[in-house]
Amino acid sequence: MSVILLLLGILSSTGVVEFTGAQFQSVGVCYGGKGNNLPKMQAVVDLYKSNRIDKIRLYHPDEGALQALRGSNIEVILGVPNDQLQSLINVANATNWVNKYVKAYSQNVKFKYIAVGNEIHPGDSLAGSVLPALENIQNAISAANLQCQVKVSTAIDTTLLGYSYPPNDGVFSSSASSYIRPIVNFLARNGAPLLANVYPYFAYVNNPQNIALDYALFTKQGNNVVGYQNLFDAMLDSVYAALEKVGAPNVTVVVSESGWPSEGGAVAATVQNAGTYYRNLISHAKGGTPKRPNGPIEIYLYAMFDENQKQGQEIQQHFGLFRLDKSPVPTFEIMRPNPKFKLNF
Ligand SMILES: *[C@@H]1O[C@H](CO)[C@@H](O)[C@H](O)[C@H]1NC(C)=O
Ligand SMILES: *[C@@H]1O[C@H](CO)[C@@H](O)[C@H](O)[C@H]1NC(C)=O
Numbered sequence: 001m002s003v004i005l006l007l008l009g010i011l012s013s014t015g016v017v018e019f020t021g022a023q024f025q026s027v028g029v030c031y032g033g034k035g036n037n038l039p040k041m042q043a044v045v046d047l048y049k050s051n052r053i054d055k056i057r058l059y060h061p062d063e064g065a066l067q068a069l070r071g072s073n074i075e076v077i078l079g080v081p082n083d084q085l086q087s088l089i090n091v092a093n094a095t096n097w098v099n100k101y102v103k104a105y106s107q108n109v110k111f112k113y114i115a116v117g118n119e120i121h122p123g124d125s126l127a128g129s130v131l132p133a134l135e136n137i138q139n140a141i142s143a144a145n146l147q148c149q150v151k152v153s154t155a156i157d158t159t160l161l162g163y164s165y166p167p168n169d170g171v172f173s174s175s176a177s178s179y180i181r182p183i184v185n186f187l188a189r190n191g192a193p194l195l196a197n198v199y200p201y202f203a204y205v206n207n208p209q210n211i212a213l214d215y216a217l218f219t220k221q222g223n224n225v226v227g228y229q230n231l232f233d234a235m236l237d238s239v240y241a242a243l244e245k246v247g248a249p250n251v252t253v254v255v256s257e258s259g260w261p262s263e264g265g266a267v268a269a270t271v272q273n274a275g276t277y278y279r280n281l282i283s284h285a286k287g288g289t290p291k292r293p294n295g296p297i298e299i300y301l302y303a304m305f306d307e308n309q310k311q312g313q314e315i316q317q318h319f320g321l322f323r324l325d326k327s328p329v330p331t332f333e334i335m336r337p338n339p340k341f342k343l344n345f
Contacts, residue, residue, distance in 0.1 A: 028057060029304045029321065030059075030257055032059065033307070061078060077115050113150065114150060115195055116152060172242045198235050
């Protein structure tokens with residue numbers, strides 16, 4: 001009941017999110033897949049299409065998903081899961097991987113990026129496999145003559161930063177620097193972006209004494225002392241500052257995950273906050289950050305569905321825009337610019 005009252009209040013007090021050709025920026029949505037009764041993949045793809053979501057991030061080379069995406073015109077980030085990294089330091093295995101999951105579908109599936117590993121940290125046993133796997137996948141993509149269309153990268157999280165504030169002081173920690181430097185040099189050589197999972201939610205909940213909720217939700221009025229209106233921009237620019245310090249000022253950052261939980265019994269995990277965050281993030285994607293003012297910013301929301309088998313804290317299961325039965329989470333209603341329209345990403 002309170003949720004419904006809240007919704008009415010928000011829908012009537014906010015205007016319609018602008019949706020004009022010139023400003024159009026489509027935001028992608030990650031398909032996490034960690035649910036035990038998710039809709040069939042064709043229904044998932046149809047749900048993307050009916051909501052005009054034209055970018056998806058997949059974490060596994062799921063052939064059912066790739067089959068369903070044929071002809072859909074949806075752009076795809078295809079993940080190499082961490083548990084396959086090691087086998088791909090073998091050239092033949094990497095070639096087989098690309099031939100089986102990318103080349104075989106590339107006639108009518110729009111692959112945009114291959115994310116080789118997700119959130120690998122410098123101390124992980126797999127850390128040494130990332131660069132060789134990147135190189136092998138890149139070579140196989142080139143051999144398939146897909147190198148112009150498909151960029152090969154890896155997805156990091158922001159714990160690789162040693163300092164992140166003020167954003168201009170952003171720097172990779174010393175252990176992360178030696179890990180990431182050759183990787184971002186590789187990205188720069190190939191004109192590929194770095195993928196980064198950026199969660200103002202976690203930054204806020206880990207440091208609520210120093211970070212205000214409105215700063216995390218894009219609702220703060222005016223800039224803070226170092227010129228930032230919102231935490232998302234500050235986090236993204238700290239990654240850019242860190243990239244500059246490892247000699248990769250020209251590598252673009254694609255935000256390969258960002259989200260806010262709508263429930264789960266933790267601080268600030270509410271439908272209203274999640275809806276506010278997603279709505280403002282989508283609108284914000286059209287513009288740039290103080291350090292990289294020429295937007296748009298390419299962003300993938302995490303995630304399409306609440307995922308009842310996601311490990312960790314309860315909130316981890318509640319980042320979805322939709323429930324497993326395909327009904328929208330109320331978050332989605334708050335995001336929706338106008339009840340008469342479909343979601344205009
Ligand atoms: C190639 O991949 C297979 C299957 O994952 C694995 O068993 C094998 O060890 C890999 N080969 C090398 C040399 O890594
Ligand atoms: C970055 O791009 C600019 C403009 O294209 C170029 O002049 C500069 O050399 C590049 N820097 C690096 C480190 O590649």
